[in-house]
Amino acid sequence: MKHQQVLDKLAARGHVQALDEELARWVNWRMSTPPPTHEELTRQVTGPVLTRWRCLLDCDDARPATKNVVWVALATVLHKYGFQDADVTARAIRAVDELNRDVVLSDAFERQSEDIKRFLSAAPSPLTRKPSVPRSLTFLRAGDVLSIEVSGRFHAAYVWKVTDLNEAPVIEFYEGTFSQPPTMAELAGRGAARPAAQARFRVTGLTYLPDPAHQVRAVAAAHADGPRGGEPVPGQGLYEVTDVMTLQRRMADLFGPVAV
Template identity: 35%
Template sequence: MSTITHQQALDKLAAHQLVQVIEDDVASLTSTAMSYAKHDQQMTVAGHVLPLLLGRWNCVLNASDDEASPGYRDKTALALALLLHKHGIAEPAITQRALQAIDNLNAAVALSDAFFRNTDAIKALLSSPALPLKKRPSTRDSLTFLRAQDVIAIQLEQYYYAAYVHEITGFNAYPVVEFYHARFEHRPDMASLQGCTAQGETYNDGKTRISLHAVCGMRHVPDPANQFHLIATGITEKPDQSKLAASVGLHAISDLFRLQGIMRKTGI
């Protein structure tokens, strides 16, 4: 049986943007985890990466057919498994879903003959031991296509949250966002946000202060992970900060994964 590399297998998915966004996420999380693991012997790279990664990409994997087609879900599952394996991480449930995705894609004749001919090689690659990386993976520069005065909805598990984009820092690098103090069971629209105040952060002194976040990773609109959604543009009315104390600094540097902890505190 012939062998295949991770990149060769990924190329046969014919989904360059999807693969690139997943690789950005996996590389960023793996790089951070490898740095932390040097100072914390109780921490594993997989233990850090997997919950945060799935918190984002489950928005595709668990999506309905209206939100993501079966073929897109299968491509996502396979790309996730291949890229995790490439970065030295294997998780049995993800691997099993990827193996099933290969069969689904072949049954639907969704990809090329080259993909079909390499089925056994791709399955063998996924079933082989994932070799831990010896050095931290490189990551791309941050970029965003969001704009100031955009309003976005962000999904995490069964809830949606909303955030206002105050500005874009750098050369289209980071959107600076502020959360509304609200949580929704369905994707909100602007009507849902009427009367919502700004979500602050409570500090050790007991004061709840204005809280802004410059977020890395909000690159594409629409988002290939189906996690964040543009719901309005050109909104001049900002979230009401009148009941919040002054912020500490301009904003905190963050990313889509650090925001998960912030969202879990929002609207509760």
């Protein structure tokens, strides 16, 4: 059995494509600065990925079937890139059974379920070279107002512009955090999280809206005004260049760690 055979049977092209693009980009970057051990590399790869995709997997407004498909896709794509997380694998194996119980996927999926479970349980082969990186692309537009969730805490961001050839958005965070996605009424007149463009980021991998991971949600579109007080000043950069995985750590720097 091959990874693509499993992924094709999930009938979830959007989620699979997003996961695969994100893992390829993130694994490529992490392998550019090799950690001491493969176990450490596994931790560095899986931690941020799980933080991002748990916005979907732990939410109340996604269908159980969608969550089960994503659990299987997540375990499969991690396995494809040479990684395995015991909890993710166990949850994916349970998801296979639940998908069959609820008759969600095809007869072919049901017939090969035991093969799929054995395949995902087997130790993957670590990559010997960095994976190729997909072209950076975004469907966000200037004037979009976003809610970005990390571990149950919501943050508001404004898209100031999109870089050449629709490669990546430049966003700026509003000050404050929220217990649910904020409204425009709550953001009216609100300042930037930090002055002098220190809350502005060019984010590679912030691609889709709606976001398949459920982490990024639209609050408004074509909004004229962003957060106040964050304009660049002489001697400061215009924004920090980052990616959708590292952005989660930068958000902790801006707003403090999330209480768990």
